[in-house]
Amino acid sequence: MTQQTEQATKTRVGLVGASGYGGIQLVRLILDHPHLELTYLGGSSTAGQEFGQVYPHMAPWFNQQCEAIEIEAISERCDVVFLAAPNGVALELVPALVERGLRVLDLSADYRFTDLAVYEQWYGKERKDHSTNAKAVYGLPELFREKIANASLVGCPGCYPTASLLAAAPLLKQGLIATESLIIDAKSGVSGAGRVAKQGSLFAEVDGSVGAYGVTQHRHTPEIEQVCSELCGHNLTLQFTPHLIPMTRGILVTLYAQLRDPGLVTEDLNLVYTAFYRQAPFVTILDVGVYPHTKWVAGTNSCYIGLAVDPRTERVIVLAVIDNLLKGQSSQAMQCLNIMMGWPEDLGLPKVAFYP
Numbered sequence: 130m131t132q133q134t135e136q137a138t139k140t141r142v143g144l145v146g147a148s149g150y151g152g153i154q155l156v157r158l159i160l161d162h163p164h165l166e167l168t169y170l171g172g173s174s175t176a177g178q179e180f181g182q183v184y185p186h187m188a189p190w191f192n193q194q195c196e197a198i199e200i201e202a203i204s205e206r207c208d209v210v211f212l213a214a215p216n217g218v219a220l221e222l223v224p225a226l227v228e229r230g231l232r233v234l235d236l237s238a239d240y241r242f243t244d245l246a247v248y249e250q251w252y253g254k255e256r257k258d259h260s261t262n263a264k265a266v267y268g269l270p271e272l273f274r275e276k277i278a279n280a281s282l283v284g285c286p287g288c289y290p291t292a293s294l295l296a297a298a299p300l301l302k303q304g305l306i307a308t309e310s311l312i313i314d315a316k317s318g319v320s321g322a323g324r325v326a327k328q329g330s331l332f333a334e335v336d337g338s339v340g341a342y343g344v345t346q347h348r349h350t351p352e353i354e355q356v357c358s359e360l361c362g363h364n365l366t367l368q369f370t371p372h373l374i375p376m377t378r379g380i381l382v383t384l385y386a387q388l389r390d391p392g393l394v395t396e397d398l399n400l401v402y403t404a405f406y407r408q409a410p411f412v413t414i415l416d417v418g419v420y421p422h423t424k425w426v427a428g429t430n431s432c433y434i435g436l437a438v439d440p441r442t443e444r445v446i447v448l449a450v451i452d453n454l455l456k457g458q459s460s461q462a463m464q465c466l467n468i469m470m471g472w473p474e475d476l477g478l479p480k481v482a483f484y485p
Contacts, residue, residue, distance in 0.1 A: 140470065143169035143203045145222070146213035147195050148183050149324050151236050154459035155211050156180070160191055162463070162477035164470070167191075168206045171198045173214075198222070204229040211462055212236060217254055223282065224261045232469055233282045234462045238348065240265040240284030247351050267356065268465040270474065271409045272298055277468045285465065288457025289315050289349040289371060292382040294356050295412060295432050296449040299405040300386060301360040305398070306445065310387035311367040313353070318378040318423070321453045330373070341372045378454050379423030384447040391443040398436055398445060406434075410475045411456065411464070421450040424485060428452060430460035430478040455479070 142159055146152045147170045159167045170180060175195040181188025183195065196202065200222060203210055210226060212219045212235045219239040226233050242248040245256040256262070266280040267273055269291065277283060286294070293313050300306045316339075322330035329335075329342065350369045358365045395417050406412040412432045415421060421433035429452055436447045451457050460478050467476050 139166040140164055141166055141168040141206060141208045143167075143171065143207035143210040144213065145171040145198055145203070145210065145218070146215075146236075147172045147180065148175045149213055150320050150454055151213035151458050153184055153187070154454050155213060155462070156187070156191060158460060158463050158477065164472060164476070167193065169203055169210070170195050171203065172196075173198060200225045200229075204231060207231060209234070209466060211459075213459070216252055220254065220256070220258060224258050227261055227264065227282050230281075232280075232466070234268065234285055234465055235265075235283070236285045236458055236462055238284075238287065238352070240282060241267060241286065241352055242284075242355065244355070247355070251348050251351050268462065269294060269356070270461070270464050270468055271295060271406065271412060272356070272360075274468060274474075277465050278471070280469060283462070283465045283469070285458070285462045287349045287352055288317065288321055288380055288451070288453035289347070289369075289382070290352045290356070291457045291461060292380045292432065292449045292451045293349075293353050293369070293384070295451075296382050296384045296434060296447040297353075297357060297386075298360055299398075299402050300445065300447070301357055301365075302405070303401060304361065304389065305393070305401070306386035306388060308357075308361050308363075308365045308367075308386075310385075310444075311357070311365070312385045313367060313369045314372070314383045314385070315369070316372045316374045316381045317453055318376040318380070319373060320378045321380075321457075322373070335373060335375050337375060339372055339374050341370055343371055345370075347371050376423070378452055379427055380451050380453045380457060381421070381423055382447075382449045384445075384449075386445055388438065388443050388445055391440075393438060393445075394440070395436065395438045398438060402434060402436065411478075411480065420448050423450045423452075425482055426450050426452050426456065427482045428455065429480055429482050430456045430464060430475075431480055431482070432456055 268283040415435040420435040
């Protein structure tokens, strides 16, 4: 096959939201992917700028001009589009893009919820796109791989929900815990707050400090509850508390729950998790007594999970780590696209972290 023929067979990809942290991750992933060609780069604040002006370190490798966001331009030049824009932007774009036959992967919260009343309550935006939303599939491959394979619209999960759900899924699916006892404590690096400087995520405020935020009201709570309820087969309410820690990237989730069978031991649950994720190329269940660190997954699409049963309290403790910008955002979206296109699920995605 000639180089021209190979180029012509590549899938044309558009990206809306090029200036954010999710955008720069996706640009790198698209450029490294053997079957993709980046044919459209759009943004509201960056229109007219070369990408090297937005991210100077990219200028020698990729310096395409950012354009205004126009549905017609996206439709004419793309087969697939990633939307890495703030919540609400996708609502203006997705119905028309799906109608024109594009595959759409939305990294915002706009198409993660099956019940739009829940979205309206937590995000304060009125929804009228019920028919489009009904087509959306929740983009967590380890749980919904078959649905993703046939989807035209994927609502990619949030970073906290990704780590939380991967930690909780085997317990809920197998009915191993008292669901009312479920507590999730999560800690994230500062990049989760985005690239725009804001009070609470400034270096002077975060460095040398750890603090909780969004206590009892973080927007990822209903997203986690929605999928947990689907897994266990009934409405579930849980306690979720996020914390900001002084590092750039990474999430550590610690899950606590009461076991239904107090006779279960750590080795039992380790076998359950290993079997549950046996076909998940990016999830690693650690040996008994080994617990994950965020540095182990930095720069990758991987998730590491360690667990223990405390016989004194009859609780299970599950710890999961991911890179919030990759498995928690952009590379997970790429993992979904691989599945949608029928390509190997791990194609073009990083598994092993740079260390230390």
